[in-house]
Amino acid sequence: MASTHGASGFEEFFLGSNAYKIVQATDQPVITIRKGNIPKEIKKIVMPLDITVDTRQKVPITVELAKIFDAEIHVITVTSSKGKRINDRLAAYQRQAINYIDVKKVKNKAKSLYGDNMSDLIVIYADSVEADLVTIMKEQTHTVNIMGNLTHQILNRATTPVMCISAKEKHIVTGFSTFGG
Secondary structure (H helix, E strand, C coil), X not given: CEECCCCCCHHHHCCCCHHHHHHHXXXXXXXXXXXXXXXXXXXXXXXXXXXXXXXXXHHHHXXXXXXXXXXXXXXXXXXXXXXXXXXXXXXXXXXXXXHHHHHCCCCEEEEEEECCCHHHHHHHHHHHCCCCEEEEECCECCCCCCECHHHHHHHHHCCCCEEEECCCCCCCCCCCCCCCC
């Protein structure tokens, strides 16, 4: 776990705090906590899905965590596009995730969110359902030592603890069979 409280403003955007350095430097999942909001228990986990191939890699890890705490997973799709192809892909990803979660006998809810700012959609939804944790993939950019914009925005704005998970394999397109067995 790492606290994101520290440097502020423009400085944080450039990976100024120790929490961001830890998240960036490791391939292990890292939970960041803002302003000492440590959950006493984990009963609701928000798991946003987007159109990236890597987004589904968080599903088995989130499911195992939910099983440990008997938590409910909120599978949300987030997009700023009204395009049919993108929304069809998101719906397919969500169905696949829900099917996997159902097979593992974990409580879940599904919701699709649309808006201009995906990080705000995630953070506001997590707050509205009083989530105890948000699980996201750590986006990587091609620039050395700078996390992806969405990851950074969520870590900066979330009042709920956030678990950042690194992608293990970039080439996986479908299924969960190679993860978390």
